[in-house]
Amino acid sequence: MKKYEYSFKALWTICIINIVNEDDKDLNKTINQCYEKIINFENEFSRFKETSTLSTLNKEKKLEVSDDFLSLIYHSREIFKLTSGYFNPLVDIRKIWYTHNFEDKNFEKLDLKDEDLTFDEVKNYWNLLEIGEFMNLDFWSIAKWYLSEKISKYLSEKWFKNNFVNLGWDIYVSWKNLEWNKWQVWISSPFWDSKTIEVIELSNYSISTSGTYLRNWEISWEKFHHIRNPFSNIQENELVSVSIIHEKWYMTDALSRSEERRVGKECRSRWS
Secondary structure, eight states, X not given: OEEEEEEEEXXXXXEEEEEEESOOTTHHHHHHHHHHHHHHXXXXXXXXXXXXXXXXXXXXXXXXXXXXXXXXXXXXXXXXXXXXXXXXXXXXXXXXXXXXXXXXXXXXXXXXXXOOXXXXXXXXXXXXXXXXXXXXXXXXXXXXXXXXXXXXXXXXXXXXXXXXXXXXXXXXXXXXXXXXXXXXXXXXXXXXXXXXXXXXXXXXXXEEEOOSSSSEEEETTEEEESOOOXXXXXXXXXXXXXXXXESSHHHHHXXXXXXHHHHOOOOEEEEO
Protein backbone atom coordinates (compact mmCIF):
# COMPACT_ATOMS: atom_id res chain seq x y z
CA MET A 1 0.00 0.00 0.00
CA LYS A 2 1.09 3.57 -0.69
CA LYS A 3 0.06 6.97 0.57
CA TYR A 4 -0.85 9.69 -1.92
CA GLU A 5 -1.29 13.31 -0.88
CA TYR A 6 -2.96 16.10 -2.85
CA SER A 7 -3.27 19.73 -1.79
CA PHE A 8 -4.80 22.78 -3.43
CA LYS A 9 -6.32 26.10 -2.49
CA ALA A 10 -10.09 26.44 -2.46
CA LEU A 11 -12.84 27.57 -0.08
CA TRP A 12 -10.49 30.43 0.91
CA THR A 13 -8.19 27.90 2.60
CA ILE A 14 -5.86 24.96 1.93
CA CYS A 15 -7.54 21.66 1.09
CA ILE A 16 -5.64 18.40 1.59
CA ILE A 17 -6.71 14.90 0.59
CA ASN A 18 -4.75 11.81 1.61
CA ILE A 19 -5.39 8.44 -0.04
CA VAL A 20 -3.99 5.05 0.95
CA ASN A 21 -4.20 2.58 -1.90
CA GLU A 22 -2.25 -0.09 -3.73
CA ASP A 23 -1.62 2.19 -6.71
CA ASP A 24 -2.70 5.53 -8.19
CA LYS A 25 -4.68 4.11 -11.11
CA ASP A 26 -7.58 6.49 -11.87
CA LEU A 27 -6.66 8.47 -8.76
CA ASN A 28 -5.69 11.69 -10.53
CA LYS A 29 -8.99 11.66 -12.40
CA THR A 30 -10.92 11.10 -9.18
CA ILE A 31 -9.05 13.87 -7.33
CA ASN A 32 -9.79 16.26 -10.20
CA GLN A 33 -13.46 15.36 -9.85
CA CYS A 34 -13.23 16.07 -6.11
CA TYR A 35 -11.66 19.44 -6.86
CA GLU A 36 -14.51 20.23 -9.25
CA LYS A 37 -17.06 19.32 -6.57
CA ILE A 38 -15.30 21.59 -4.07
CA ILE A 39 -15.23 24.53 -6.50
CA ASN A 40 -18.92 24.02 -7.35
CA PHE A 41 -19.69 23.93 -3.63
CA GLU A 42 -17.80 27.18 -3.11
CA ASN A 43 -19.70 28.81 -5.96
CA GLU A 44 -22.94 27.78 -4.29
CA PHE A 45 -22.27 28.58 -0.64
CA SER A 46 -19.54 31.23 -0.42
CA ARG A 47 -20.67 34.44 1.25
CA PHE A 48 -17.67 36.18 -0.33
CA LYS A 49 -18.94 35.55 -3.89
CA GLU A 50 -21.71 37.90 -4.98
CA THR A 51 -22.90 35.41 -7.60
CA SER A 52 -23.16 32.41 -5.26
CA THR A 53 -26.55 30.85 -4.58
CA LEU A 54 -26.23 31.86 -0.94
CA SER A 55 -25.56 35.52 -1.79
CA THR A 56 -28.39 35.53 -4.32
CA LEU A 57 -30.84 34.17 -1.74
CA ASN A 58 -29.75 36.77 0.81
CA LYS A 59 -30.45 39.52 -1.72
CA GLU A 60 -33.67 38.19 -3.26
CA LYS A 61 -35.04 36.51 -0.08
CA LYS A 62 -36.75 33.73 -2.07
CA LEU A 63 -35.03 31.21 -4.33
CA GLU A 64 -35.14 27.66 -5.69
CA VAL A 65 -32.20 25.88 -4.08
CA SER A 66 -30.43 22.54 -4.44
CA ASP A 67 -30.87 19.41 -2.33
CA ASP A 68 -27.48 20.14 -0.73
CA PHE A 69 -28.76 23.56 0.28
CA LEU A 70 -31.90 22.06 1.81
CA SER A 71 -29.84 19.43 3.61
CA LEU A 72 -27.81 22.15 5.31
CA ILE A 73 -31.04 23.90 6.29
CA TYR A 74 -32.53 20.72 7.79
CA HIS A 75 -29.39 19.88 9.78
CA SER A 76 -29.07 23.49 10.90
CA ARG A 77 -32.60 23.32 12.28
CA GLU A 78 -31.70 20.19 14.23
CA ILE A 79 -28.61 21.81 15.79
CA PHE A 80 -30.47 25.08 16.37
CA LYS A 81 -32.99 23.25 18.57
CA LEU A 82 -30.37 21.05 20.23
CA THR A 83 -28.28 24.06 21.31
CA SER A 84 -31.25 26.26 22.28
CA GLY A 85 -30.30 28.75 19.57
CA TYR A 86 -26.57 29.12 20.26
CA PHE A 87 -26.01 27.59 16.84
CA ASN A 88 -27.82 29.86 14.39
CA PRO A 89 -26.88 30.22 10.69
CA LEU A 90 -28.53 33.65 10.68
CA VAL A 91 -25.84 35.08 12.96
CA ASP A 92 -24.22 37.77 10.83
CA ILE A 93 -20.53 38.18 11.63
CA ARG A 94 -20.36 41.24 9.39
CA LYS A 95 -21.66 42.94 12.52
CA ILE A 96 -18.22 42.43 14.08
CA TRP A 97 -16.24 43.63 11.02
CA TYR A 98 -15.88 40.22 9.31
CA THR A 99 -17.23 41.46 5.97
CA HIS A 100 -14.59 40.25 3.50
CA ASN A 101 -12.34 37.24 3.10
CA PHE A 102 -10.08 37.12 6.16
CA GLU A 103 -6.93 36.90 4.03
CA ASP A 104 -7.69 40.31 2.50
CA LYS A 105 -7.44 42.00 5.93
CA ASN A 106 -10.19 44.36 4.84
CA PHE A 107 -12.51 44.71 7.83
CA GLU A 108 -15.69 46.74 7.52
CA LYS A 109 -18.44 46.88 10.11
CA LEU A 110 -22.06 46.89 8.97
CA ASP A 111 -24.80 48.57 10.95
CA LEU A 112 -27.36 45.76 11.36
CA LYS A 113 -29.84 47.21 13.82
CA ASP A 114 -32.72 45.26 12.26
CA GLU A 115 -30.93 41.90 12.20
CA ASP A 116 -33.49 39.06 12.29
CA LEU A 117 -32.26 35.85 14.02
CA THR A 118 -35.59 33.99 14.16
CA PHE A 119 -34.36 30.89 12.35
CA ASP A 120 -37.66 29.12 13.07
CA GLU A 121 -39.25 31.55 10.60
CA VAL A 122 -37.15 30.36 7.64
CA LYS A 123 -39.58 28.59 5.31
CA ASN A 124 -39.24 26.16 2.47
CA TYR A 125 -41.79 24.78 0.06
CA TRP A 126 -39.98 21.77 -1.34
CA ASN A 127 -36.89 23.39 -2.89
CA LEU A 128 -38.24 26.93 -2.75
CA LEU A 129 -36.56 28.61 0.21
CA GLU A 130 -37.79 31.89 1.72
CA ILE A 131 -36.09 34.04 4.35
CA GLY A 132 -37.19 37.25 6.05
CA GLU A 133 -36.38 40.77 4.92
CA PHE A 134 -33.70 41.29 7.59
CA MET A 135 -32.27 37.77 7.53
CA ASN A 136 -28.82 36.91 6.19
CA LEU A 137 -28.12 33.18 5.93
CA ASP A 138 -24.57 31.89 6.33
CA PHE A 139 -23.42 28.26 6.63
CA TRP A 140 -19.81 29.18 7.53
CA SER A 141 -19.86 27.03 10.69
CA ILE A 142 -21.30 23.89 9.14
CA ALA A 143 -20.80 23.83 5.36
CA LYS A 144 -17.18 22.62 5.07
CA TRP A 145 -17.86 19.71 7.39
CA TYR A 146 -20.78 18.73 5.19
CA LEU A 147 -18.48 18.90 2.19
CA SER A 148 -15.59 17.01 3.81
CA GLU A 149 -17.79 13.99 4.48
CA LYS A 150 -19.36 14.27 1.04
CA ILE A 151 -15.90 14.17 -0.59
CA SER A 152 -14.84 11.27 1.64
CA LYS A 153 -17.96 9.29 0.73
CA TYR A 154 -17.40 10.03 -2.95
CA LEU A 155 -13.84 8.69 -2.73
CA SER A 156 -15.15 5.55 -1.05
CA GLU A 157 -17.66 5.06 -3.85
CA LYS A 158 -14.70 5.15 -6.24
CA TRP A 159 -13.04 2.41 -4.16
CA PHE A 160 -10.59 4.73 -2.43
CA LYS A 161 -11.98 3.89 1.00
CA ASN A 162 -8.85 4.73 2.98
CA ASN A 163 -8.98 8.50 2.87
CA PHE A 164 -8.41 11.58 4.99
CA VAL A 165 -10.15 14.77 3.87
CA ASN A 166 -8.99 18.03 5.44
CA LEU A 167 -10.73 21.17 4.17
CA GLY A 168 -9.07 23.92 6.14
CA TRP A 169 -9.11 21.81 9.35
CA ASP A 170 -12.64 20.60 8.69
CA ILE A 171 -11.78 16.92 8.86
CA TYR A 172 -13.43 13.63 7.99
CA VAL A 173 -11.49 10.34 8.11
CA SER A 174 -12.42 7.03 6.50
CA TRP A 175 -11.08 3.55 7.21
CA LYS A 176 -7.32 3.11 7.74
CA ASN A 177 -4.00 4.92 7.34
CA LEU A 178 -0.80 3.65 5.71
CA GLU A 179 0.10 1.52 8.76
CA TRP A 180 -3.38 -0.02 8.55
CA ASN A 181 -4.37 1.60 11.81
CA LYS A 182 -6.91 4.31 12.53
CA TRP A 183 -6.02 7.75 11.26
CA GLN A 184 -4.44 10.05 13.83
CA VAL A 185 -5.36 13.65 14.51
CA TRP A 186 -3.07 15.80 16.67
CA ILE A 187 -4.62 18.52 18.80
CA SER A 188 -2.09 21.34 19.00
CA SER A 189 -1.64 23.76 21.84
CA PRO A 190 -2.86 27.32 21.21
CA PHE A 191 0.08 28.57 23.25
CA TRP A 192 3.01 26.60 21.75
CA ASP A 193 2.80 25.92 18.00
CA SER A 194 5.05 22.86 18.09
CA LYS A 195 3.48 21.22 21.14
CA THR A 196 0.84 18.49 20.80
CA ILE A 197 -1.58 18.22 23.69
CA GLU A 198 -3.54 15.19 22.46
CA VAL A 199 -3.40 12.49 19.77
CA ILE A 200 -6.75 11.02 18.75
CA GLU A 201 -7.24 7.90 16.60
CA LEU A 202 -10.28 7.92 14.36
CA SER A 203 -11.96 5.96 11.60
CA ASN A 204 -15.18 6.97 9.84
CA TYR A 205 -15.57 10.00 12.09
CA SER A 206 -15.54 13.77 11.93
CA ILE A 207 -13.57 15.96 14.33
CA SER A 208 -13.67 19.66 15.11
CA THR A 209 -11.22 21.73 17.15
CA SER A 210 -11.77 25.37 16.34
CA GLY A 211 -9.76 28.41 17.40
CA THR A 212 -10.25 32.12 17.87
CA TYR A 213 -6.57 33.05 18.06
CA LEU A 214 -5.95 32.20 14.39
CA ARG A 215 -8.68 34.47 13.02
CA ASN A 216 -8.71 37.67 15.02
CA TRP A 217 -8.16 41.35 14.39
CA GLU A 218 -7.99 44.67 16.15
CA ILE A 219 -9.99 47.77 15.30
CA SER A 220 -9.40 50.99 17.25
CA TRP A 221 -7.59 49.05 19.99
CA GLU A 222 -10.55 46.68 20.36
CA LYS A 223 -9.94 42.98 19.66
CA PHE A 224 -12.34 40.78 17.70
CA HIS A 225 -12.48 37.13 16.66
CA HIS A 226 -14.73 35.20 14.27
CA ILE A 227 -17.11 33.71 16.85
CA ARG A 228 -20.20 35.70 17.73
CA ASN A 229 -22.75 34.89 20.43
CA PRO A 230 -26.28 35.25 18.95
CA PHE A 231 -27.61 36.51 22.29
CA SER A 232 -24.88 39.06 22.96
CA ASN A 233 -22.33 41.15 21.10
CA ILE A 234 -19.80 40.39 23.83
CA GLN A 235 -17.09 38.04 22.54
CA GLU A 236 -16.25 35.32 25.04
CA ASN A 237 -12.72 33.93 25.59
CA GLU A 238 -13.00 31.82 28.73
CA LEU A 239 -12.48 28.33 27.28
CA VAL A 240 -9.04 27.39 25.98
CA SER A 241 -9.97 24.36 23.91
CA VAL A 242 -13.03 22.38 22.87
CA SER A 243 -12.85 19.36 20.56
CA ILE A 244 -15.87 17.39 19.43
CA ILE A 245 -15.83 14.00 17.72
CA HIS A 246 -18.95 12.52 16.16
CA GLU A 247 -19.90 10.02 13.48
CA LYS A 248 -22.29 12.62 12.08
CA TRP A 249 -20.33 15.38 10.32
CA TYR A 250 -22.72 18.18 11.19
CA MET A 251 -22.52 17.55 14.92
CA THR A 252 -18.81 18.31 15.30
CA ASP A 253 -18.30 21.83 14.05
CA ALA A 254 -21.81 23.00 14.81
CA LEU A 255 -21.60 21.92 18.46
CA SER A 256 -18.06 23.18 18.95
CA ARG A 257 -18.97 26.56 17.43
CA SER A 258 -22.02 26.67 19.67
CA GLU A 259 -19.81 26.13 22.70
CA GLU A 260 -17.47 28.83 21.40
CA ARG A 261 -20.34 31.22 21.14
CA ARG A 262 -21.45 30.32 24.63
CA VAL A 263 -18.10 30.80 26.39
CA GLY A 264 -15.40 31.13 23.71
CA LYS A 265 -12.42 28.91 22.88
CA GLU A 266 -9.01 28.72 21.31
CA CYS A 267 -7.26 25.80 19.68
CA ARG A 268 -6.54 24.14 16.36
CA SER A 269 -6.03 20.67 14.91
CA ARG A 270 -3.20 19.03 13.04
CA TRP A 271 -3.46 15.72 11.30
CA SER A 272 -1.57 12.77 9.90
